[in-house]
Amino acid sequence: MKILHHLLKQSSVSGNESQIAQFLLDTIEQRKNDWKVCPQIYSGEDFHDCILLKFGNPRTALFAHMDTIGFMTRYENQLIPVGGPETEDGMLLIGEDELGPIECRLKVEDDSLFHDFQRPIQPGTYLSFAQNIRVDGEYIQAAYLDNRLGLYTALQVCENLEHGWVIFSTYEEHGGGSMPFLLKFIQENHPIRQALIADITWVTEGVVPHEGVAISIRDRYIPRRKFIDRVIALATESKIPFQLEVEASGGSDGREIQFSPYPIDWCFVGAAEDNVHSPDEKVSLADLDSMIDIHQYLMKHL
Amino acid sequence: MKILHHLLKQSSVSGNESQIAQFLLDTIEQRKNDWKVCPQIYSGEDFHDCILLKFGNPRTALFAHMDTIGFMTRYENQLIPVGGPETEDGMLLIGEDELGPIECRLKVEDDSLFHDFQRPIQPGTYLSFAQNIRVDGEYIQAAYLDNRLGLYTALQVCENLEHGWVIFSTYEEHGGGSMPFLLKFIQENHPIRQALIADITWVTEGVVPHEGVAISIRDRYIPRRKFIDRVIALATESKIPFQLEVEASGGSDGREIQFSPYPIDWCFVGAAEDNVHSPDEKVSLADLDSMIDIHQYLMKHL
Amino acid sequence: MKILHHLLKQSSVSGNESQIAQFLLDTIEQRKNDWKVCPQIYSGEDFHDCILLKFGNPRTALFAHMDTIGFMTRYENQLIPVGGPETEDGMLLIGEDELGPIECRLKVEDDSLFHDFQRPIQPGTYLSFAQNIRVDGEYIQAAYLDNRLGLYTALQVCENLEHGWVIFSTYEEHGGGSMPFLLKFIQENHPIRQALIADITWVTEGVVPHEGVAISIRDRYIPRRKFIDRVIALATESKIPFQLEVEASGGSDGREIQFSPYPIDWCFVGAAEDNVHSPDEKVSLADLDSMIDIHQYLMKHL
Numbered sequence: 092m093k094i095l096h097h098l099l100k101q102s103s104v105s106g107n108e109s110q111i112a113q114f115l116l117d118t119i120e121q122r123k124n125d126w127k128v129c130p131q132i133y134s135g136e137d138f139h140d141c142i143l144l145k146f147g148n149p150r151t152a153l154f155a156h157m158d159t160i161g162f163m164t165r166y167e168n169q170l171i172p173v174g175g176p177e178t179e180d181g182m183l184l185i186g187e188d189e190l191g192p193i194e195c196r197l198k199v200e201d202d203s204l205f206h207d208f209q210r211p212i213q214p215g216t217y218l219s220f221a222q223n224i225r226v227d228g229e230y231i232q233a234a235y236l237d238n239r240l241g242l243y244t245a246l247q248v249c250e251n252l253e254h255g256w257v258i259f260s261t262y263e264e265h266g267g268g269s270m271p272f273l274l275k276f277i278q279e280n281h282p283i284r285q286a287l288i289a290d291i292t293w294v295t296e297g298v299v300p301h302e303g304v305a306i307s308i309r310d311r312y313i314p315r316r317k318f319i320d321r322v323i324a325l326a327t328e329s330k331i332p333f334q335l336e337v338e339a340s341g342g343s344d345g346r347e348i349q350f351s352p353y354p355i356d357w358c359f360v361g362a363a364e365d366n367v368h369s370p371d372e373k374v375s376l377a378d379l380d381s382m383i384d385i386h387q388y389l390m391k392h393l
Numbered sequence: 394m395k396i397l398h399h400l401l402k403q404s405s406v407s408g409n410e411s412q413i414a415q416f417l418l419d420t421i422e423q424r425k426n427d428w429k430v431c432p433q434i435y436s437g438e439d440f441h442d443c444i445l446l447k448f449g450n451p452r453t454a455l456f457a458h459m460d461t462i463g464f465m466t467r468y469e470n471q472l473i474p475v476g477g478p479e480t481e482d483g484m485l486l487i488g489e490d491e492l493g494p495i496e497c498r499l500k501v502e503d504d505s506l507f508h509d510f511q512r513p514i515q516p517g518t519y520l521s522f523a524q525n526i527r528v529d530g531e532y533i534q535a536a537y538l539d540n541r542l543g544l545y546t547a548l549q550v551c552e553n554l555e556h557g558w559v560i561f562s563t564y565e566e567h568g569g570g571s572m573p574f575l576l577k578f579i580q581e582n583h584p585i586r587q588a589l590i591a592d593i594t595w596v597t598e599g600v601v602p603h604e605g606v607a608i609s610i611r612d613r614y615i616p617r618r619k620f621i622d623r624v625i626a627l628a629t630e631s632k633i634p635f636q637l638e639v640e641a642s643g644g645s646d647g648r649e650i651q652f653s654p655y656p657i658d659w660c661f662v663g664a665a666e667d668n669v670h671s672p673d674e675k676v677s678l679a680d681l682d683s684m685i686d687i688h689q690y691l692m693k694h695l
Numbered sequence: 696m697k698i699l700h701h702l703l704k705q706s707s708v709s710g711n712e713s714q715i716a717q718f719l720l721d722t723i724e725q726r727k728n729d730w731k732v733c734p735q736i737y738s739g740e741d742f743h744d745c746i747l748l749k750f751g752n753p754r755t756a757l758f759a760h761m762d763t764i765g766f767m768t769r770y771e772n773q774l775i776p777v778g779g780p781e782t783e784d785g786m787l788l789i790g791e792d793e794l795g796p797i798e799c800r801l802k803v804e805d806d807s808l809f810h811d812f813q814r815p816i817q818p819g820t821y822l823s824f825a826q827n828i829r830v831d832g833e834y835i836q837a838a839y840l841d842n843r844l845g846l847y848t849a850l851q852v853c854e855n856l857e858h859g860w861v862i863f864s865t866y867e868e869h870g871g872g873s874m875p876f877l878l879k880f881i882q883e884n885h886p887i888r889q890a891l892i893a894d895i896t897w898v899t900e901g902v903v904p905h906e907g908v909a910i911s912i913r914d915r916y917i918p919r920r921k922f923i924d925r926v927i928a929l930a931t932e933s934k935i936p937f938q939l940e941v942e943a944s945g946g947s948d949g950r951e952i953q954f955s956p957y958p959i960d961w962c963f964v965g966a967a968e969d970n971v972h973s974p975d976e977k978v979s980l981a982d983l984d985s986m987i988d989i990h991q992y993l994m995k996h997l
Contacts, residue, residue: 106917136888139919139958163913163941166901171943173917214901214941215912217920262953265917271956284438297468297516308517309465313408313475313567315441316519337465337516339473349564352573352654352956354441586740599770599818610819611767615710615777615869617743618821639767639818641775651866654875654956656743 092226094118094246098239099224102186104161104173104217105265111157112140115259118246119144127251133276141269142259143276144249151285151393152256152277152355153248153386154270154344155241156263159234160368161219162197162204164212170197170204173217174264177369178204183221188213194221220370229301229376236364236372237291238263240379244289247383248390255390256283263290263344270347278353285318285393286357288343289386291374292336294363300375303332304382307359310341312349318356322389329388332381336363360385394528396420396548400541401526404487406463406475406519407567413459414442417561420548421446429553435578442563443571445578449556453587453695454579454657455688456572456646457543458565461536462670463521464499464506466514472499472506475519476566479671480506485523490515496523522672531603531678538666538674539593540565542681546591549685550692557692558585565592565646572649580655587620587695588659590645591688593676594638596665602677605634606684609661612643614651620658624691631690634683638665662687696830698722698850702843703828706790708765708777708821709869715761716744719863722850723748731855737880744865745873747880751858755889755997756881756959757990758874758948759845760867763838764972765823766801766808768816774801774808777821778868781973782808787825792817798825824974833905833980840968840976841895842867844983848893851987852994859994860887867894867948874951882957889922889997890961892947893990895978896940898967904979907936908986911963914945916953922960926993933992936985940967964989 097118103111116134119142123129130144140157160174162184172178182197184206193216195208206212220234233239245257256277261269277283292298298305306326308319326333336359348357362378365371405413418436421444425431432446442459462476464486474480484499486508495518497510508514522536535541547559558579563571579585594600600607608628610621628635638661650659664680667673701722707715720738723746727733734748744761764778766788776782786801788810797820799812810816824838837843849861860881865873881887896902902909910930912923930937940963952961966982969975 106913107920109921137958139960140921163917165941165943166899171941214939215923262917266915266953268916268953269958271954272958275956295468309408311568312570313465313564316409317411317442319517335516337467337473339467349568349570350573352577354439354571354574356441597770611710613870614872615767615866618711619713619744621819637818639769639775641769651870651872652875654879656741656873656876658743 095239095243096224098242099233099235100222102219103158104219105158105262106173107217108140108158108261112142115142115157115242126249128253130249139269140261141273143273144257145281146252146257147254149254149256149281149283151287151390152258152283153245153287153289153390154258154260155245155289156238156260156344157242158261158264159219160264161217164206164214164216164218166214168205170206170218175368182370184218185221186216186218188216193218223370230373231376231379232371232373234370234372236374237368240291240362240374240382241289244383244386248386251387252390260344267347270344271351274348274351274353284355286348286355287386287389288345288357288359290343290359290361292341292359292361292363293367294365298334298336298363300363301377302334304360304378304385305334305336305363307336307338310338310343310359312342312346314345314357319358322358325389325392326385329385331384331388333385360389397541397545398526400544401535401537402524404521405460406521407460407564408475409519410442410460410563414444417444417459417544428551430555432551441571443575444561445575446551446559447583448554448559451556451558451583451585453589453692454558454560454585455547455550455589455591455692456560456562457547457591458540458562458646459544460563460566461521462566463519466508466516466518466520468516470507472508472520477670484672486520487523488518488520490518495520525672532675533678533681534673534675536672536674538676539670542593542664542676542684543591546685546688550688553689554692562646569649572646573653576650576653576655586657588650588657589688589691590647590659590661590663592645592661592663594643594661594663594665595669596667600636600638600665602665603679604636606662606680606687607636607638607665609638609640612640612645612661614644614648616647616659621660624660627691627694628687631687633686633690635687662691699843699847700828702846703837703839704826706823707762708823709762709866710777711821712744712762712865716746719746719761719846730853732857734853743873745877746863747877748853748861749885750856750861753858753860753885753887755891755994756860756862756887757849757852757891757893757994758862758864759849759893760842760864760948761846762865762868763823764868765821768810768818768820768822770818772809774810774822779972786974788822789825790820790822792820797822827974834977835980835983836975836977838974838976840978841972844895844966844978844986845893848987848990852990855991856994864948871951874948875955878952878955878957888959890952890959891990891993892949892961892963894947894963894965896945896963896965896967897971898969902938902940902967904967905981906938908964908982908989909938909940909967911940911942914942914947914963916946916950918949918961923962926962929993929996930989933989935988935992937989964993
């Protein structure tokens with residue numbers, strides 16, 4: 092899990108994904124010759140900061156978003172959110188502007204957000220949660236498990252993948268915007284009809300730690316039941332532990348597949364976390380294992 | 394109206410349209426040779442559960458959505474809505490899970506929804522309103538007139554149509570998602586610049602029963618006035634009774650035409666109902682007649 | 696600025712842009728031979744009421760929307776908004792229906808809107824703010840500076856432009872809908888990777904009159920930072936006065952570029968106004984000058 096620690100230390104608030112994209116590209120370059128199949132890599136300005144890997148003859152695409160929630164400085168020590176971060180007075184934030192590195196505390200006053208840095212920060216500067224990784228025998232706890240665990244899962248899937256697209260997307264936490272051009276590229280190059288979303292969901296009364304990865308029957312959006320039933324049947328056959336999720340809210344890159352001009356079925360498959368969008372996101376290591384296992388299984392058998 | 398009764402008895406909550414799609418396909422196969430023009434039929438996995446009929450050389454497309462609002466089971470007897478159903482304590486709901494058929498009552502407690510079925514229902518099970526069709530000399534009353542009357546209208550239009558697309562779409566009640574790929578297919582095969590939406594709207598102080606089908610000048614979205622003026626001019630010329638609707642909210646498949654990457658004008662044309670999205674939707678039979686008549690007229694003359 | 700006065704007197708509430716489109720087309724026809732480069736003009740029913748001008752070999756597209764906020768009559772003297780107009784009791788509104796010209800007052804009663812015209816107005820009639828243009832040495836004040844100043848800026852940019860798209864879009868104030876087909880046409884004819892939005896923003900504690908055009912780092916949506924940094928570097932190099940804007944809300948045609956299926960970077964560049972979406976929008980003439988200057992500079996150097 093060394094690579095996961097490296098991933099967790101990168102900063103990539105939505106709109107500013109260049110650094111993590113470069114880190115992923117370097118990692119892929121170092122590893123690709125050890126993978127069962129060496130993929131074709133698509134990246135660069137024609138893809139903004141996204142990365143697409145094509146293995147063999149894909150039937151299914153796996154999506155993991157590389158951006159995170161965070162904050163941006165406005166005027167007069169004000170902060171505005173990027174995506175939907177939890178906001179608790181005193182949270183430690185880090186960033187950098189032209190004057191140097193920044194480490195400050197979040198101040199919450201009457202629903203408005205401020206920083207307490209000793210000097211003004213340039214307007215439009217991104218801040219993110221200071222990282223603090225905690226691992227014990229049962230859990231990993233850190234900022235941005237959502238969606239570093241998805242990136243990690245995708246990289247693990249790459250190791251044995253024979254046929255499939257693996258896609259690293261941007262902007263998922265702040266309304267999206269890269270999925271439409273990624274899907275267009277996929278469909279115009281090597282089209283697919285099936286997609287899996289490797290992302291993190293919430294612990295609820297129905298989805299609890301250590302009981303396996305969650306397969307989502309719906310969130311705010313509803314994938315086509317015919318496909319979900321196939322995914323569940325395969326998951327059952329695999330004997331890998333999983334739980335079924337049914338939520339009325341929340342979303343993922345699946346939303347943009349649903350509304351794309353392509354008839355692509357999609358399903359969200361990911362471990363559940365406590366303390367969502369906070370510096371203390373917490374995921375069961377057993378659930379992470381089953382997340383990796385089931386994505387490997389589904390990419391092979393779908 | 395026998396076919397309408399059959400349509401009203403099918404279950405097709407958004408995301409789960411396979412059954413109604415098959416019923417429509419069977420109906421189309423049985424009838425198509427009696428139609429003035431035998432259409433080309435597009436369906437199957439490349440279109441998910443949607444159906445496209447191409448008659449002659451289309452200038453205009455007619456859209457009718459085949460999905461309905463409903464409910465889905467979550468955990469511990471909870472229900473969450475699909476689309477925006479009315480919720481009244483005691484409403485009769487039906488469905489089916491792997492353990493067998495389900496008939497239960499809706500329980501509304503502090504804005505949360507539950508069912509009262511005597512056994513747990515599998516999470517992710519679709520429930521819909523139990524059907525109760527009532528017809529007298531003036532009105533038809535039933536669950537899901539929205540949009541079974543649109544399907545019925547579309548099938549009636551098929552009988553004499555010489556040139557046009559007739560499209561049965563999915564997911565309209567829950568955010569959409571099939572229109573983008575349907576429009577892409579239409580525009581890449583036999584493109585059109587004009588679209589009509591055959592769907593059901595609301596009775597208001599401005600649109601009342603028995604006064605004719607409603608032609609909508611706007612709902613939450615605003616079609617291009619130049620086109621609406623042409624539709625109204627043709628409707629006037631036809632002598633078929635109609636009313637003009639002006640609403641600030643509500644939407645239809647027209648929304649996705651508006652936001653599609655194609656310059657296609659659209660107009661919503663449909664009868665108004667009372668008791669929207671309840672088991673007791675109620676529409677004037679005269680308004681249904683004028684809905685069918687005006688769609689036939691517009692598909693011919695636009 | 697004579698052309699600006701003419702622009703300000705046209706009516707073009709979203710959905711009803713034919714009149715302003717014709718005015719712009721006439722103006723372009725009259726002027727194009729005096730421009731440094733004579734552009735290719737795309738307009739007509741294939742583009743609804745939009746206009747595209749292609750100069751030379753474009754690398755960047757400049758977008759200015761031609762529609763405005765306003766009102767539409769409903770039933771029984773009710774009005775509903777088009778876009779998000781300010782509503783103050785007594786505001787003077789104008790329009791026209793089949794019975795003749797209309798001049799009336801807005802009545803605001805318990806959050807509902809009415810008109811006080813002496814006769815009923817046909818349902819679905821567009822009304823807009825009566826125009827009252829006030830110019831002094833420092834400011835221009837009028838209805839619909841948003842986005843007549845964008846149109847004016849675009850026309851000024853045309854004078855010396857060698858390479859670039861200049862696009863006049865519709866529907867921006869009411870959810871959009873023309874950008875998707877405009878972007879598709881651009882990308883399928885002479886594709887670009889960069890876009891500028893010439894539109895009007897708000898005076899805030901961070902963006903004040905007379906300090907230069909605002910370059911927006913974000914509004915509700917967040918353009919890619921890599922591109923914004925390039926725009927800011929060029930703006931700095933140009934010595935033209937500008938201010939940096941950071942907002943959590945608001946949107947522009949940039950939103951639809953963000954969500955388009957093309958990897959196009961975008962940036963909003965526009966003067967700030969007081970009294971947004973009212974008949975008394977007020978913009979610094981110096982800021983208008985820097986808006987024109989910087990768009991000319993960026994279209995040349997990006």
